Amino acid sequence: MAWWWEAMVVVVAAAAADGGTGAGSSGTVVSICVFTAVLCLCLVAGHLLEENKWVNESITALLIGCVVGAVIFLLSKGKNSRILRFDEQLFFIYVLPPIIFNAGFQVKKKQFFHNFLTIMSFGIFGVFISVAIVSTGCYWLFPKVGFGNLDAVDYLALGAIFSSTDTVCTLQVISQDETPRLYSLVFGEGVVNDATSVVLFNAIKNLDISQLKGRVALKVILDFLYLFFTSTMLGVMIGLSTAYALKALYFGRHSTDREVALMALMAYLSYMLAELLDLSGILTVFFCGIVMSHYAWHNVTESSRITTRHIFATLSFIAETFILLYVGMDALDIDKWKTSETSFKTSLGIFGIIISLVLLGRAAFVFPLSIMSNYMSRSSERAPITFKHQVVIWWAGLMRGAVSIALAYNQFTFSGVTLDPVHATIITSTIIVVFFTTLVFGFLTRPLISAMLPQHRQSTAVAGGGHSTGSNSPKDDFILPFLSLEEASGSGSGFLQAKRSISMLLERPVHTVHIYWRKFDDKFMRPIFGGPVDRDRTNYS
């Protein structure tokens, strides 16, 4: 590792000397050098520690960020600890899109859409419930520890900031093959949660608080629904356009580089176009990712498929590491800690309040909504969400990460700087909460999940619906004849079949919608936009 350190020392020394006379603005060159070098270090360290039971990549990146921040702080003789001002624009324009697009691109669509209603209830209603609890709790408890003087909008913003979760750490521990449904719920909730909290945060920022309370709440919800629908449609449209372009234009001759470039550029375009039209880029790019992996991905060469799958994952990985690293380096920024004038006791009080509200706010929706989901699908053949799985879902969303930091900076600073002591306190509290949840909760995740899912093999059977369940399971026997009948007789023929379908729809709405969607997909969408039409029906579960 000697050469790493040599390179680091050279660069950090240059950064500390505020020097370098390279081409262009030397400050930028130094920052990029340090970040690139430290990112490489994180990659290698993360890989070496992969088998470790306690440490995960998030923790590694945060700690390395801290150490680098400390080194810069010492080398610059206490003047500054960071070499790059936090820029939410950088975060929202360059770093977030690849993470969210990759989430959409890699999501196991079958599981995602099977659990669609549950995921959406967690990801949307859950955030609303959590925001309400955190906001009200802060409003009620902050004055009791001697910290107040915030607007109503600020309290709502706090709710949104501390309701955005970071599930990456938990996902590294849960096995997608062994507990596919649990994985899908945690993963799906994480993505929808990201989108919801950002959209809700923007809706809150634009609030005119002087209006009537009830109407304000209604307006937020309507705004949210409008944003959700239009953003999704835009993403789907751009995804379908890309799929069609790839299918129509590239028939017969293929160029991997062009295909990859087109997919990446169109994905990015979907995000930027949504931002331009005041929609939610995060939702747009997520659905664009889903549609692209469902249709466009099938229209390209084998090399393009491998390349896109890995390159989007790599970009997302680099972006996530970058954020955690940045948060780590930023934590030692002295100015913020100086600007915040709260006593240690008050800080501790604020920290305690936020952590308690986070724990409570999440419990307040995970358990009720799980029970409701179990009740709704009681007649379905799918196994319910067990209590242990509920605990895992609850735990998975306790970590706070990059989105929280970005939202906090967005609301309470101007270009990463704040002179208001109250706002500085909120920023430092956010950093402490992110650190604490990522390090302590992250540390405990692996042992906790080992305790909750002790016999993975057994839990697979409980959760049901794996990829490997063959056609010998009873539900497949139930579905297969139904589909064959319908396919044999064509659409819209046979009274018996229609009656059966209606009773199915009433009994198991999501499942039935899913079946119709698949038929529609096979008949109209895939022939136009691409994808294998004659896929194996028996794999459907």
Add this chain to the structure above:
Amino acid sequence: MAWWWEAMVVVVAAAAADGGTGAGSSGTVVSICVFTAVLCLCLVAGHLLEENKWVNESITALLIGCVVGAVIFLLSKGKNSRILRFDEQLFFIYVLPPIIFNAGFQVKKKQFFHNFLTIMSFGIFGVFISVAIVSTGCYWLFPKVGFGNLDAVDYLALGAIFSSTDTVCTLQVISQDETPRLYSLVFGEGVVNDATSVVLFNAIKNLDISQLKGRVALKVILDFLYLFFTSTMLGVMIGLSTAYALKALYFGRHSTDREVALMALMAYLSYMLAELLDLSGILTVFFCGIVMSHYAWHNVTESSRITTRHIFATLSFIAETFILLYVGMDALDIDKWKTSETSFKTSLGIFGIIISLVLLGRAAFVFPLSIMSNYMSRSSERAPITFKHQVVIWWAGLMRGAVSIALAYNQFTFSGVTLDPVHATIITSTIIVVFFTTLVFGFLTRPLISAMLPQHRQSTAVAGGGHSTGSNSPKDDFILPFLSLEEASGSGSGFLQAKRSISMLLERPVHTVHIYWRKFDDKFMRPIFGGPVDRDRTNYS
């Protein structure tokens, strides 16, 4: 294509209205949207026109850029035609590195090193000769058309600006399989030329012209050699470090995403580190690319190999298209044309002078150096560079492209703006020359090469040294026993062998050095840094 246009119109309308209230700075969002959308358009258009005899991708991108510039100009009612100020920092920090790294990564190393001396003489001495001719010519002829008032450094900078070539267009036409040596010469010269002209340009910029003339020239050459050597060494070191890290750390278990991320980040780090240390990032990243593809690439998974190969090519492709697009859009910037106060006649004179000097400056080194190269390797079994091939090499380097524009902006503007009429004239002349060479010369390239290499199959036999030449060719029979003998007897044993080697070295220096390098590579480098050791010797030609 309707949806393309719809998206375009929406975005361009927003850009023209200078509007959009999206998150962050709306101007940035608009610019990114327009560029991403137009890049997508270029991709599709380039693909559709691929089979066309006259148009190539450079021409397409330039023309589309022009059209978009015109649309923005009209929609903004003549106020401005560009939505992004030219920023050499953007070019040198973000756009150039992937292009050069990819060049190093994709270069056919065998051919490249076989023709090493010829390529270097074209790429280094050629540029020196061309700079001398263009600078002297401009100094002598510019006053004759009523345009003067430039410093000596400016004339030298003009020489460097108009000595940097853009061979992409020609490379699209020459077949790597049919004329491998010609392809390698053109490709290799293009890369070394990029590096040389940038390095030389920087050396010229830092010149203190008040010193004695002779010493100045010596200093430029010494500076150049120092930069060349240190930059190359840095690139090789970082490439080897990456190879070693990948080999040592990833033994047994692999993670494609981490491997790809590490390679990409280390490559970028090499460029930035070189810039930080005042070296030539372009040379560093080029040699880093060569070393990575020679060693590191063999230490990663099959998926990583496919992904890296394509992703670097894709990035390079996007970066090149971006530049041409930008040049096209920038061409209609009214301010520059207004600031330049020269008459039409003077402009035409300047244009004529530069084009003539470009044609002459290139002829002045391609033909003599080719003849010299043929003379040097007369005793080798390799076929000489035929006159027709010399013409193709000459023609391939006539196009001027992105590097010329970037250097011109760097020297003659401040952040893309100039108020000096003389400097504005140079910028507009550069744009005209780039346009003319790319459009007119580019247009003629395919017909010219068809005329020069009429029977591709036959020319393969003349050029010799293809990939498919089996062990039945006489030269392989000549080399194989030599290698077997040496390998059987071990190193340093046998007087006969040493004598033979020395006579070989005197007779065919490059070839013999290459053989020793391969032995060293197989014995020491590959076991440490990775790569197949037991490669097929018979494939060596």
